[in-house]
Amino acid sequence: MALEFDRSILGQVFDETDFPPVEKADLLRFAAALGETNPLYTDEEAATNGPYGGLVAAPTYVTRLRPKKMAPEHMPRFGKVGFDGGRDVEIFSPVRPGDRLKMVSTIHDIYEKTGRSGSMYFIVLRNEITNQDGQKIAVVDHRIMQR
């Protein structure tokens, strides 16, 4: 039997968040917290001679951005508990100091999988991130598993 929910919620924007300008110190702090040693993310001078012509954020920086509203008010619930089921990140352009990022969030997909332990329900929240020029920076799909 197909999973029953109001399919009109798919693709509906439930949050738009504008972030303050990205600070160089924030990029460096993020890289340091990861133990990152790549000079593209840690050394402004060396990064100047790199492929981006300057310091950029480590690629997973975009996963640290959180919308004001983490989930829609009427997000369907299919189980008693929820788990972080994973992330899909598609990266289009690097994040640079001074960028003003905007995130638009939607419920991208809802599906069911059945395993040995029974049914699991996945809700995919999609965050699309652009910069001040409207340039696409990344798309991050956050899978929440419910059971």
Added chain:
Amino acid sequence: MQQPLSFDAIEIGDEIGPVWKTPTKETVLRYAEAVRITGLKFFFHQKDAEQAGLTRPIVPGPLNTTYLCQMLKDFFVGWRLRSLNTTFRTPVRHGDTIALWGMITEKNEEDGVPTVYCDLVVENEHGERAITGTAVLVPYASQP
């Protein structure tokens, strides 16, 4: 400066890693501060972890994902990550030593852009797969 990895030098079946990491409570606290995780106390405290049904505080999945990303960056010198898809299967607990590795599963030119596909695994010290995933990489020169 390391020489960029050439497309011709990449073969399907080439292994990436393994790389070992042991994220500790201090590692998690540093990461949490950088990404501003303030709630979700099961990432930090034993009591909160137990209340969430965990035996020990766990490592945020995105931190483990970032380790995968670092492994790829170290291997694919001169390449950039186009996409990274990860599935979190089993939590990694503070102090667990995890092994990260990958394998190149496909290489081809897409619209003239050399493109490499990899399968990725993060395994805990009990041999359980904590994360499985895939990644796609392209040379920096293809930067839009």
